[in-house]
Amino acid sequence: MSDQRILVTYLTQAKDLHKKAAAIAVGMTVGSWTDLPAAKQAELAPYLGEAVSATPLETLENGETRGLITVSYPTRNFTHDIPSLLTGIFGKLSMDGKIKLVDITFPESFLQAFPGPKFGIDGLRGRLDAQNRPLLMSIFKSCLGLPFEDLKTQFRAQALGGVDLVKDDEIFFADDRAPFLERIRAFKEIAQETEAQTGKPVLYAANLTGPINELNEKAKRAVEAGADCLLFNVLAFGFDALHRLAADPDVNIPIMAHPALAGAYYPSPDYGIATPLLLGTLMRIAGADLVLFPSPYGNVALDKTEALQLATNLTTPLEGVRRSFPVPSAGIHPGLVPQLYADFGLDQIVNAGGGIHGHPGGATAGAKAFVDAIAAVTAGHTLGEAANQSPELAAALEKWGGAR
């Protein structure tokens, strides 16, 4: 095996950042170094981490320096899965004072062992025959406790408005009133009816839940029942569960990663895992075709630089790994479409819940307002121009405001 290495960048603080990087390089690999006899050093050298760089950012009041450090790890230290990777580069280190895991760069040989998205941006565009525009997704207003008929009504209303995808609420686990496989079959029928009316296909993302050692079987039963897409709470189940679903040739439908619980990791400046890595790079290599993440708009928004870097990590060329669709979510209404387009470009999914269901004309009109906003912005028109032709868009702009 050639000596290929994984580069890991941490944000931390220390009296001497380079010394800290060197200590991590030893402590997270062979455990000790300078006290080893020469023969043992020769034997363990192929497993030894290495301090690569230290970049000071600021001097703190206590005299320590806060900054970025990069450590390289031999790929041979890991099995080809995210539990091995995260345990090996951040397991006990995460408990060792102020340190945040911010970035990982992989050699191609290591990446090839991961499934990556089965469909990715291009595959999903192909399935929907929707090339040169952002896609549009709608979320059920709520799912928990609702009678099946209410969900069918909600699904139909959203589909008739022309959305590309409809997703379950991510908290929808206890679904005895509208069971998983029955939902998939029922919404498939409705989607065929609405497509006959509108000419537009709509994909339904059903929330995959259950015992972790039965998920692949359950996903296959979903495929057999005609499922279009799976919603999956990746952080609640663990990255390896996504990996094994994406690697399963029989689970041949796109997987949509929900960011539930991500806020337990990313918001602190001192601890955790940065969003561009957590919801970007790791979700992509583990196989998410679409990744939801907090939008940089609204009250409790994700930092914009982080959100843009996250989207870049999902879409930038990466040897042999397909691109994942960024889905900036929360606080999205039709008036925000020009801003979304300016920030995230063509390859994104516009995702709305309240911005569709809260439309004065109902969910179908709410979806239509988004469809018209996306068409306008993609064609280089203003929302004001489009609203002249679209009473639904005009009503949305009246309610929520936004660049005309």
Added chain:
Amino acid sequence: MSDQRILVTYLTQAKDLHKKAAAIAVGMTVGSWTDLPAAKQAELAPYLGEAVSATPLETLENGETRGLITVSYPTRNFTHDIPSLLTGIFGKLSMDGKIKLVDITFPESFLQAFPGPKFGIDGLRGRLDAQNRPLLMSIFKSCLGLPFEDLKTQFRAQALGGVDLVKDDEIFFADDRAPFLERIRAFKEIAQETEAQTGKPVLYAANLTGPINELNEKAKRAVEAGADCLLFNVLAFGFDALHRLAADPDVNIPIMAHPALAGAYYPSPDYGIATPLLLGTLMRIAGADLVLFPSPYGNVALDKTEALQLATNLTTPLEGVRRSFPVPSAGIHPGLVPQLYADFGLDQIVNAGGGIHGHPGGATAGAKAFVDAIAAVTAGHTLGEAANQSPELAAALEKWGGAR
């Protein structure tokens, strides 16, 4: 189904804490409430969360109050697993500003659906025939990259010193030089040899790794190979993987939970999941027989109140759920045993790496020093008294210090 409820406590800040609790109670369950028609309210009421209490702790400079809020959720909102639970009480909420998940109280009916530890404190004491003392565990100095023979030598040295358990290094995934099942068989043989010499059994905890949908099968193969115990990186693989191992009747050996990655969740005062819940309650109900966590001693220690609460959560009576062994780890040397005993009592495992391998007389003498320290403290003697009879303990106290 009776209306049993799960009580969830968060640490957060708001202008009005009770209003925030009420908003969470709706937002994390049925989504909206006041705008629903009366018939819909009647239908969804059984799924509605409720604000239970708000306890102010301090007034912040921005005029907001920081404090604890408790929200109750109907058990019917969840399937009986931790992904459903965490997604339902903290999924999107974790991304909604400053909020930390600090405690959960379960009704008995919900607890019964979780496996809990198969052996727990009493079961493990029975297997080791070690009743009225803390147990002693030793960690390999390092595992990664070492030839099998080196690991055998390390195992034998630790076992001869009289430890109750020896565990793998948690980063030991890439084990081609000493494969999992071969290690289990080889160390079993050595354990039988050392038991013949010392009269004391020693259990080996092998690091369970691999694809998540194959873990139960791999664990069964380990049991067939004679495994005594499994080490498991619960947070890297997800709580549900532990749950399914613990619930599997064929995996009839204790499971030791490693806290790797826990520091990505708990250290921030504003975000994440508090350790007593993360490494205490959740590990226990999911089925960990032993739980490692950062000790409250040393440089980068866990806050002592948190560490003690964590141990309490592992050992306090809980309807139908066995007690898990607390294993406060890092920075442990024989001189700390009186402190450990005063803090964590009889039902703990004293766990040392450097404090055993770094002994001037080597690992066997290092383990012997701990054995003698534990025997002394349990019998009500001082370490100074015991050191008169134990040159190994005397040497350890000389090197590391500690209460004589």
